Amino acid sequence: MPLEHALQFRGRFPDSGAWKLPRSQPVRLSEPLGIGHLPAQRVRRSKRKPYVFNLMVVGDSGLGKTTFLNSLFNAPLSSEDAPRAPLSQTATVDIRPQTYELIEDGVILHLTVIDTPGFGDKLNRQDDFQPVSDYIESQYTKYHECERSDEMRKDIIDTRVHALLYFIPPTGNGLRDLDIEFMQRLCTKVNIIPVIGKADALMFEESSAFKKMILKDFQRNDIRVYPTFHSDERETVAEIEKHMPFAVIGSDEFIDAEGGKKVRGRMYRWGAVEVENPKHNDFVFLRDMVIRTNLQDLIETTHTIHYALFRSSKIRGSVVGRPESIIASDEIYDQQVEGAQLNAKAEMQRKEDELKSNFVLKIREKEQQLREREEALKAKQIQLNEEIERMRMQLDV
Structure with a gap:
């Protein structure tokens, strides 16, 4: 433990031994104190400050993204103040954040919906990923700059994309190359939730x-x-x-359900599709995950995983050769030792090969000399x- 403490703090603080809280002793209260x-x-304290949740929506035009969001948050979130440009005039993907304030039981949620009109609308889609990726990283950069500022650190406005x-699209043929490349590039930067839009276009077996x-x-x-x-x-x-992946539908219209109840849904010749009916689509399960069970987890994982990865890359990039952690330092040391061992082994092998080649050469020279002496003796004997x-x-003569 003391060695680990010294390694962690690099000698900046005196050795305090095992840096753990002292073992607690149970005490029986004679009467309630109000700890409960x-x-x-x-x-109560958490309700005073509004919660912030930033949701980005990406997909081809015509998949019902805006209608789905209206259904998801049970509010008209569509904005008419910024009309969309015609497809012929769309040069790049447009990033449009719009913030709403939702209030329920005294809890305030500042919801920012980031729409991406123009994504996947052009024949050449190779540049559609970059604006989305740049926006996500730019929000990380702003948050990182606020963390480094003494003035802004106490009240940082979180604009990072949490989900x-x-x-x-409901093609029924698996993912397209556009879908694969997009999610491969961004799945390490943001929490991606896959959604099949306009799922009522598929039969149950097809879905x-x-x-x-x-x-x-x-x-x-x-x-x-x-x-x-x-x-x-x-x-x-x-x-x-x-x-x-969640197969969902959205609707701004209300239809009559069983018992005369008005529900969100769509009417067709063959019948009706209810948005909040789990037998018809996965809308209820997606809503429960995003809002009721995992909203806080989405915010925390954005900070502890995706932003932490971005922040560590920035810190490592600011100092050339700086290790990520003490464990990384040990790994670097092991790599250096291993490299030195490999170099020494290679040098020994080179010297051994050189000695062998010199020995073989001398043997051949000696054999050549003996062969020449043998031939000279044979010639002299003849x-x-x-x-x-x-x-x-x-004498015979």
């Missing part, structure tokens, strides 16, 4: 098969969507995943034999 009211106090609803195709495309292309990845509400993930034979012939 602490959660209620936190609830991105990506609308998939089920389409969902299976999309899930296979997610796994095949390593697309990390929410809440399967990043969510801390693990006890609700399994139930939510049964309905992913010469002596010839002289002996000549002398013997002279």
Whole structure:
């Protein structure tokens, strides 16, 4: 523990041993003190400050995104003050944030809906991703600058995108290349929630098969969507995943349901489709996840995962070669040691190969010298034999 403490604080503080709270001793109260009211106090304090939730909506035109949002928040969120330009005049994707104040039981929610008209409307869609990605990163940059400012740090206005609803057209043929590339690029920057728009265009069997195709495309292309990845509400993930991707419909019209009740829905020749009927679509499950069960988790995961990744990259980029953490320092040290060992091993191998080659060369030179001596001796022996034979012939005469 002391060594870990020293490594963490790099000697800036004296060694305090194990930096944990002292072991608490249970005490039996003779009478109530009111500790049980602490959660209620936190609830009252939390209601004083409005909650902030920023929702981006991305998808092709004509998928009913605006109508769906009106149904999701049960309020007319569509804005008529900024009419959309004709398709022929659309040069790039337009980013349009619009903020609304929703009040329920004393809780105030500042909801910002970021629409992206023009996405996927042109034949050449290679530039449609960049405006969305730039907007998300620009909000991270603004938040990071406020954190570094002593004046702004106490009251930072959170404009970061907490969730991105990506609308998939009901083609029934799996994800398009546009869908795959977009979600691959942004799934590490923001919580992407896949949504099949205008799901009433698909039969139940077609919708089920389409969902299976999309899930296979997610796994095949390593697309990390929410809440399967990043969510801390693990006890609700399994139930939510049964309905992913969410096949939804939206409607601004109210129709008569059973019992004379007015509900949001659409009337067709073959019957009616109710927006909030779980037998007709997944609208209820998506609304419960985004608002009732996982809204706070979406905000927290944006800060602790996506923004933290952005912030760490900025910090590492400000100092060249700066490690991300002590563990990263240990990894760098291990890599350096391993590299030195590999270099030493390579140098030893080189020297060994050099000695072997020199030894072989000397052996060959020695063999060549011996071969030459042997040939010289053979030639001298032949010469002596010839002289002996000549002398013997002279004696015989």
